[in-house]
Amino acid sequence: MSLRLEGVSYRYAGSTATVLSGVDLVVERGEVVGLVGANEAGKTTLCLVAAGLAPATIGGRLVGTVHIDDLSTAVARPFELAQRCGTLFQNPATQLSGTAPTVWEEIAFGPRNLALPLAEVVARVEEAVRLLAIGDLVRRDPARLSGGQAQLIALAGVLALRPSYLILDEPTSQLDPQGTRLVGDALAALAAHANVGVLIVEHKTDLLAGLASRVAVIEAGRLVAGGPAADTLADERLPGWGVQPPAPVRLARAAAAAGVSLG
């Protein structure tokens, strides 16, 4: 069981620019795959294509195939995709429904739309709240949250759908260090215990170093490197691709350049 992109090229509707070219990427269930690259390299587009939102919902032209398990996104219907693959957008403000009076209701929005029994909705909301340690926010108004809080709530709403795959576009960008660790721990637990496959776009390579089993690098719409996280994150070409290596790698390199040792 896996989420698979094979020979994928894509361009947006009304545009002649090819944003993804010849992308092959596999995310197995139970593993976390990191995707890094410079801004505008195609990370968000890859997320939209992998989730089946492009081209089905937003148009554009796709070459190649995207499969979520045995379901081809070319023929899948939105509700079928929504139950298999949860997507977290980069800007939480665009994700929150804007219709829920409380954070609790906001998290329940997705499961309710799947017409689940009430007890099941409650169980899923409570579990997402527990995983992300946001119990103190459940009564708040979703419109009056800080950027980081909104990001956690949007993620909780996706987790409550209990998808087989998660596609997360910079899920910790607005989080404080504790929130970032918490999300990392929650994703690791989901992969290990709930067999969820996770594709995560991140600039925080320190987070990926401890979380992802594999990391792929995208530049100008092509995957230019990929492999075990430790190898890719130590690749000397990373800065040239606009990616900051993890802090231990940077420090070790600076020390070596100065001819001293951190040992």
Next chain:
Amino acid sequence: MAEEIASGAGLALATEVLGFVYPDGTRALDGVDLRIAAGEQVALIGQNGSGKSTLVRHFDGLLRATTGRVLVGGEPVGSRHVADLARLVGIVFQNPDRQIFAGRVRAEVVFGPHNLGMHGRELDERVAAALQAVGLTGSEAVNPYDLGYSRRKLLGMASVLAMATPAVILDEPTTGQDARGVARVREIVAALAAAGRTVVAISHDMTFVAEVFPRLVVMRAGRVILDGPPAEVFGEANWPTLATTYLEPPLAAREGARLGLGSTPTEASLIEALLRHVA
């Protein structure tokens, strides 16, 4: 570029036992005393919800103190009109989509300085310099929503830089930025600093704040709990205090302590200490 976006002097900002309670009863600030000198660069750090964004919104009059006072350029903020404050303090919001409204990149950047009465060549130059500073030269005619999130964020920054306010507030300027974007933000802060402008930035990136800001203010639950240079705030003696708000010093600081080299909050200070140690 440096002079163009950063001409003019700084502005002192201060709060005196500032308290703020949101209409829903959330107490966001609880007696904040903070003095920022004209031309100083300060980073605010702390957990989500610790009051950082609420605090800076008092400096341009977006929020008014529930208790205590806010001083801008030595004068109580309450005695100034919001339009006057807009000339003095520019805030770049965390979420660019709450800021951007124009249909073209250039129009977005023109709006602020034009409203301050600027026109003609001066306006053109100001706008061009701001776009150059954030790396958006050549994108003048693009619709902001055809830019990715990270570049929209840089656009939000350009539109505030173009106003040439003596104080600039950056709410999480590096979120969503790649390595080059972070380097750009560093250059912009350095240019503002060199010109003597006041800069207040909110950030969760401990490495970034340690390397860019000479003074760090740590907030927890609406209060200031630490205030000093990076070497002091990230010094081992303060680690227990940082831990109370789940902050961890940058790796360079932890490595320096492990190797017994004293407080080395930045990569450069760690390497320097190592070289001294060897010599």
